[in-house]
Amino acid sequence: MTLGERLLCNLTGLGLFTAVGWSLLGFFPALLKRRLLAALSFAYLLGLSTLCSASWAVNHVLGIPLRRPLFLFLGAILLLAGWVARRMTSRSTAPESAPAWSLPAKVMGGAAATLASIVIGGMLLGTISLVTRDFDGQMTWTVAARYVRAAGAVDPPVLRERRWFVTHPRYPLLIPLSQVVTQEVFGAPNDDDRAVRWIYAFFYPVYLGVLFDGVRRRCGNLVGALVALVFVFIPLPAFGESGGASGTMSDFPLACFLGAAVLLLTERRLTASGSLAGGVFLASALLTKNEGGPLALAAIVAALLPRGVRAIRARAQGRSVGTLPWKAVACLVLPVLCAAALSISWRTGIVNRYDEGYEQMRGVSRIVKATIARAPLLPGPMWEEMRRPQDWGGFWLIIPFSLLFGLPGLLRGRARGLLLMVAGGVAVYVVAYGNTPWGEAELVHPTWSRFLLQLSMPGLTLLAFALRHCLLNVRRVVVPALTSWSRRRAPPGPASPSPAASRPRCPGP
Amino acid sequence: MKRPSRIAAVAGFLGLLAPAVFVASEVRDSLAASHRRLQRFSRRGTDLYGRALARHRGAEYVARLQGITRVLAPQEPYLILESTPDDFDSYFVRFDLAPRPAVWLGRLGESPEDLLGRLASLEPGIHWVIVASLRPPGPELLSREQAAEDLRSTR
Numbered sequence: 001m002t003l004g005e006r007l008l009c010n011l012t013g014l015g016l017f018t019a020v021g022w023s024l025l026g027f028f029p030a031l032l033k034r035r036l037l038a039a040l041s042f043a044y045l046l047g048l049s050t051l052c053s054a055s056w057a058v059n060h061v062l063g064i065p066l067r068r069p070l071f072l073f074l075g076a077i078l079l080l081a082g083w084v085a086r087r088m089t090s091r092s093t094a095p096e097s098a099p100a101w102s103l104p105a106k107v108m109g110g111a112a113a114t115l116a117s118i119v120i121g122g123m124l125l126g127t128i129s130l131v132t133r134d135f136d137g138q139m140t141w142t143v144a145a146r147y148v149r150a151a152g153a154v155d156p157p158v159l160r161e162r163r164w165f166v167t168h169p170r171y172p173l174l175i176p177l178s179q180v181v182t183q184e185v186f187g188a189p190n191d192d193d194r195a196v197r198w199i200y201a202f203f204y205p206v207y208l209g210v211l212f213d214g215v216r217r218r219c220g221n222l223v224g225a226l227v228a229l230v231f232v233f234i235p236l237p238a239f240g241e242s243g244g245a246s247g248t249m250s251d252f253p254l255a256c257f258l259g260a261a262v263l264l265l266t267e268r269r270l271t272a273s274g275s276l277a278g279g280v281f282l283a284s285a286l287l288t289k290n291e292g293g294p295l296a297l298a299a300i301v302a303a304l305l306p307r308g309v310r311a312i313r314a315r316a317q318g319r320s321v322g323t324l325p326w327k328a329v330a331c332l333v334l335p336v337l338c339a340a341a342l343s344i345s346w347r348t349g350i351v352n353r354y355d356e357g358y359e360q361m362r363g364v365s366r367i368v369k370a371t372i373a374r375a376p377l378l379p380g381p382m383w384e385e386m387r388r389p390q391d392w393g394g395f396w397l398i399i400p401f402s403l404l405f406g407l408p409g410l411l412r413g414r415a416r417g418l419l420l421m422v423a424g425g426v427a428v429y430v431v432a433y434g435n436t437p438w439g440e441a442e443l444v445h446p447t448w449s450r451f452l453l454q455l456s457m458p459g460l461t462l463l464a465f466a467l468r469h470c471l472l473n474v475r476r477v478v479v480p481a482l483t484s485w486s487r488r489r490a491p492p493g494p495a496s497p498s499p500a501a502s503r504p505r506c507p508g509p
Numbered sequence: 510m511k512r513p514s515r516i517a518a519v520a521g522f523l524g525l526l527a528p529a530v531f532v533a534s535e536v537r538d539s540l541a542a543s544h545r546r547l548q549r550f551s552r553r554g555t556d557l558y559g560r561a562l563a564r565h566r567g568a569e570y571v572a573r574l575q576g577i578t579r580v581l582a583p584q585e586p587y588l589i590l591e592s593t594p595d596d597f598d599s600y601f602v603r604f605d606l607a608p609r610p611a612v613w614l615g616r617l618g619e620s621p622e623d624l625l626g627r628l629a630s631l632e633p634g635i636h637w638v639i640v641a642s643l644r645p646p647g648p649e650l651l652s653r654e655q656a657a658e659d660l661r662s663t664r
Binding site for chain 1 (some may be wrong): 515517518520521522523524525526527528531534535536538539540542543544545546547549550553554555556557558561562565566583584586589591596599600601603604607608610611612621632640
């Protein structure tokens with residue numbers, strides 16, 4: 001394909017998913033109210049997730065071939081449904097008010113936006129010039145997309161039948177399907193993957209949009225911009241081909257789906273609309289990677305457990321507030337259950353082979369014993385991975401100081417759900433390391449950095465809480481000191497600022 | 510609101526310093542990485558797929574691959590034989606030949622008797638064997654008979 005054709009094909013995919021998602025925002029007033037950047041980011045995730053999972057379900061259940069007419073038909077249906085929902089909700093949905101941008105926040109935001117644009121530009125140009133080079137992308141993901149597209153089915157014989165040499169045939173297909181949708185709608189040939197690489201690369205600005213929105217709502221614009229700036233300079237997400245947005249692996253899309261869900265579900269109020277969006281993103285995580293299932297479960301626990309505990313405490317103290325919003329809980333769980341049913345039904349038709357076979361893990365005591373036996377072997381190799389400059393730069397050597405100095409900020413009520421999510425995610429990985437057929441800690445090297453990336457959005461939001469705590473402490477000392485200094489230096493005059501006007505203000509919504 | 514102690518303020522300052530140090534230490538590398546991609550795009554962005562693949566795998570590999578795809582129909586199956594005892598060249602060759610389905614024959618390091626036994630019994634309807642290799646000159650296409658002959662000669 002020529003450069004122009006590749007550009008057009010990539011833009012077709014991006015445009016299709018964003019348009020479908022933008023329309024579907026009508027079903028999610030909680031997302032529709034967000035700022036443009038955040039709304040566009042959620043739209044991309046929503047469009048890709050719904051169009052691809054609907055295609056998966058329709059093909060698997062009804063056997064309708066995965067060809068252009070099906071994708072266009074489903075796209076049109078989703079666009080129409082979203083349009084109708086928007087017509088019904090537009091009058092009741094006013095855009096949310098946002099905290100004002102202070103001068104430091106404007107400077108930090110400007111720096112983050114400029115540098116992120118340079119990094120994103122470099123990444124997009126790089127991905128459209130280079131063929132697929134990452135190991136897992138060639139071994140599993142993109143090759144699965146080629147089999148699926150050739151057969152026009154999510155369960156072609158080459159995946160289902162034992163005789164064919166296919167590694168990890170049961171790996172979830174959501175992201176390979178996004179390639180198939182794009183190639184089919186554009187009419188691109190099967191071999192040149194550069195025509196669909198922006199589907200993966202676009203998750204990077206989407207991640208930034210969702211992260212900034214989530215942090216801004218919790219900790220204010222300045223901290224939001226600072227955390228976004230830190231993320232931009234971690235090498236792995238932008239330029240790492242093994243797991244980052246420059247490759248064709250499903251780890252970074254999973255990080256986006258999971259992160260978006262967790263940030264929505266750990267907001268102060270759990271609304272039905274936010275829960276439904278969170279549930280759809282968790283369902284997408286489940287359909288994106290094997291570990292998406294256990295991570296979705298951990299996210300549900302992280303969202304509901306602190307609220308449940310609060311409700312029980314409130315009841316014990318005789319307060320009337322504090323029941324769980326059951327409608328919101330149902331909206332959260334239902335999409336995940338539907339995705340789990342689709343995944344199980346699809347998997348049962350496929351003979352598993354050339355795979356670690358985690359599904360065969362049986363017996364809680366055996367799993368726990370194996371995990372405990374291997375756990376002491378893991379920290380060393382994990383730290384080796386975190387010190388790799390090509391993946392993390394100096395992130396793990398420098399940034400933990402912020403977490404340490406801002407520790408009280410992490411122990412606040414609003415951060416508890418995020419802490420639970422990170423702890424639950426790490427527990428999932430440690431159990432996998434403990435029970436893998438790979439020897440001792442061998443699996444750590446190819447996977448640990450990718451796992452950290454999957455949990456990075458809740459992790460960076462925790463960093464935001466720590467930075468907010470640091471910022472408040474500095475402000476409360478520096479601002480009064482500066483004010484009194486300026487008062488001493490100012491010539492005596494009639495107009496002096498009132499104490500209320502000079503009081504330092506906390507950042508935050 | 511209670512004013513924090515000076516120690517807390519210093520800790521806060523250090524906590525804010527850490528991201529600044531991180532950003533300062535990474536900015537050069539990140540911008541250089543972006544610049545490298547821009548340069549690569551300006552030099553190679555217009556490459557057609559064969560040329561782009563040749564930059565990655567080598568010209569001889571791509572020539573061999575194109576020879577194979579001229580013989581093998583777009584969805585014709587083949588038997589795949591790994592050329593190395595430990596590596597996974599077969600993954601990459603399989604990727605380049607997809608969606609043609611592959612049947613695993615074995616590794617060249619295995620005993621020829623075992624490989625010959627499998628070659629005789631596996632999927633009689635498949636006519637071709639591909640010896641997967643990323644090293645020059647790349648993968649090799651053999652008929653079943655040729656592959657059997659080659660294996661017998663290595664006994």
